[in-house]
Amino acid sequence: MSLSKICLNNCYRLTFVTLTVTLAGCSLNPFSNDDAPRANVPVASSSQSPAGASSSLEPAQSTTTSQSTNYEPVLQRIDEPVPLAEGHPNEYVVQVGDTLWDISATFLKDPWFWPEIWYVNPDIVNPHLIYPGDVLGLVYIDGQPRITNVRGSAYRLSPQARVTPLTQAVNSIPYEAVAAFLSSGVILEKDQADALPYLLDTRGEHLVAAAGNEIYVRGLTDDMPGTRYNVVHIGDPLRDPDDNRLIGYQGIFVGDGALRRGGDPATVALTDTVQEALKGDRLLPESIDVPLNFFPRSPDTFIDGRIISVVGGVTQIGQYQVVVINRGASNGLSVGDVLSVFQAGEVVRDRVKGGKVKLPDEDAGTVMIFKTYDRISYGLVMEATQAIHVLDAVRNPIG
Numbered sequence: 001m002s003l004s005k006i007c008l009n010n011c012y013r014l015t016f017v018t019l020t021v022t023l024a025g026c027s028l029n030p031f032s033n034d035d036a037p038r039a040n041v042p043v044a045s046s047s048q049s050p051a052g053a054s055s056s057l058e059p060a061q062s063t064t065t066s067q068s069t070n071y072e073p074v075l076q077r078i079d080e081p082v083p084l085a086e087g088h089p090n091e092y093v094v095q096v097g098d099t100l101w102d103i104s105a106t107f108l109k110d111p112w113f114w115p116e117i118w119y120v121n122p123d124i125v126n127p128h129l130i131y132p133g134d135v136l137g138l139v140y141i142d143g144q145p146r147i148t149n150v151r152g153s154a155y156r157l158s159p160q161a162r163v164t165p166l167t168q169a170v171n172s173i174p175y176e177a178v179a180a181f182l183s184s185g186v187i188l189e190k191d192q193a194d195a196l197p198y199l200l201d202t203r204g205e206h207l208v209a210a211a212g213n214e215i216y217v218r219g220l221t222d223d224m225p226g227t228r229y230n231v232v233h234i235g236d237p238l239r240d241p242d243d244n245r246l247i248g249y250q251g252i253f254v255g256d257g258a259l260r261r262g263g264d265p266a267t268v269a270l271t272d273t274v275q276e277a278l279k280g281d282r283l284l285p286e287s288i289d290v291p292l293n294f295f296p297r298s299p300d301t302f303i304d305g306r307i308i309s310v311v312g313g314v315t316q317i318g319q320y321q322v323v324v325i326n327r328g329a330s331n332g333l334s335v336g337d338v339l340s341v342f343q344a345g346e347v348v349r350d351r352v353k354g355g356k357v358k359l360p361d362e363d364a365g366t367v368m369i370f371k372t373y374d375r376i377s378y379g380l381v382m383e384a385t386q387a388i389h390v391l392d393a394v395r396n397p398i399g
Contacts, residue, residue: 081144082117083109091150094134100172101296101368101382103130107138107147111382112338112397115295119146129169129293171292172336173370173380177320178290181311181371181378187324188282189248189373193234195219196282200265208276211255216265217283227259228286229268231277240326240375241306241391247326247375250309254281290371294336298397301332303339305394308376317388321381323367325394328375335372339379339394341365343386363398364388 088107104111119141120127127149130136137150188196197219202209209215235250255273259266270277305327310317317323327333345359364386367379381388 082113084138084145085109088138091135091137094130094132094136094170096132098132098170099174100130100170100293103136103170104296107136110397112296112298114147115297117144117146118295119148121149124149131169169293172294172296173292173368173382174320175292177380178322178370178378181290181322187238187248187309187376187378188232188234188251189376190246192373193249193251193282196284197229197266198283199231199277199279199281201279202277203267208278209270209273210276211270211273213277214260214267214269215257215277217268218265220259220262220264220266220283222262223259225259225261228256229259229283230254230256230286231270231273231281232284233275233278233281238308238324241308242326251282256286291335292370294370296338296368297336299332299334299337299339303327303331303333303337303394303396305331305339307341307388307390307392307394310390317381317390318384319365319381323379323381323388325367325369325377325379326375327394328377329372330374333369333372333377335370337369338382338397339367339369340397341367341381341384341388342393342395343388344392361393362386364392366397367394 085106085108092103092106094103100114101111104114108114108117119139130149135150136147139146139148197217199209200216200218203214203216206213231254233252233254235252237246238248238250239245240247252275254275254277255270257268257270257272260269261267268283305325307317307323308326309324311322311324325339341364342361343364345361347356347358349355350357365384365388366382368382369377369379371378379394
């Protein structure tokens with residue numbers, strides 16, 4: 001192994017906190033068993049490719065280029081105390097409508113450190129989940145701050161009435177914020193689009209189809225009649241700004257319908273449309289699996305990517321808007337990873353010495369990943385300190 005690789009490996013061991021460290025026999029990430037183990041992946045760089053870079057339909061390969069940046073990622077050491085929020089409470093009663101991000105920010109300066117201080121309570125039926133009515137307490141164990149669910153805990157400081165929580169566990173992010181994504185799936189990864197069922201033809205003498213018409217579809221599995229689908233038109237190609245490779249397509253929501261008869265082709269009855277359905281349009285399941293219970297955390301690997309699209313097509317991106325970035329599972333990203341957004345610095349003219357100078361990138365907000373594919377991921381903007389734009393950089397969070 002080369003000296004540079006040895007140094008890099010040692011650097012990661014010293015600086016980035018591994019989420020598989022255990023405390024008192026319990027995993028610090030209670031949902032670690034829900035996710036597939038992360039593969040060791042090379043560093044992904046978001047440097048601009050030279051002009052005229054060739055286009056390719058093959059999946060992108062991660063690069064191992066090393067590039068200096070003008071920011072400092074999180075360098076929290078395991079033996080360093082996690083910084084607490086100013087004015088943090090010692091106890092907090094979980095309310096209806098809370099999200100795990102909100103609760104984390106109540107106790108911590110940087111909410112993505114939550115897995116490192118969460119102390120699961122084995123006396124509770126499911127210590128991995130948090131419910132409205134639960135009482136969370138800040139305690140110190142071996143001099144380190146820990147958050148524990150004090151309902152039934154030995155750390156309870158005073159007697160209190162038993163609170164029966166609601167059956168719905170607290171989500172990590174607000175469900176309403178991702179509702180548009182759940183209903184339409186606005187970005188289609190290339191491999192995903194190629195494998196989706198498609199509209200073959202319309203029933204009757206119709207060149208296009210709309211609500212009230214039936215369509216013939218190829219590629220549907222053995223779904224039961226009544227299964228609902230969204231119809232999506234394949235829009236403009238989506239290319240990685242770093243290497244110009246095709247990674248997906250803009251998905252334009254057409255409408256929805258229900259399976260009337262199976263087979264090949266199958267028959268789908270359109271029930272609601274916002275525009276005409278055309279031959280070649282793709283069908284997506286109406287319900288898209290998006291986990292809403294996970295812990296925010298810093299990525300295990302170094303991430304350097306860009307925002308390449310935003311749900312809704314707005315030019316300035318704010319809190320609770322869904323964005324798409326050009327990094328995915330192949331780069332080491334997984335659900336719950338938190339990234340800082342950096343607004344690209346402008347290039348200005350130096351009127352004293354002449355020439356042009358690029359201003360530094362500035363921290364503009366925070367994004368949490370909630371859905372990953374091989375080369376792209378969906379993220380929800382949790383904080384926006386400045387207007388965020390398409391092509392802004394996303395990197396490991398800064399402390």
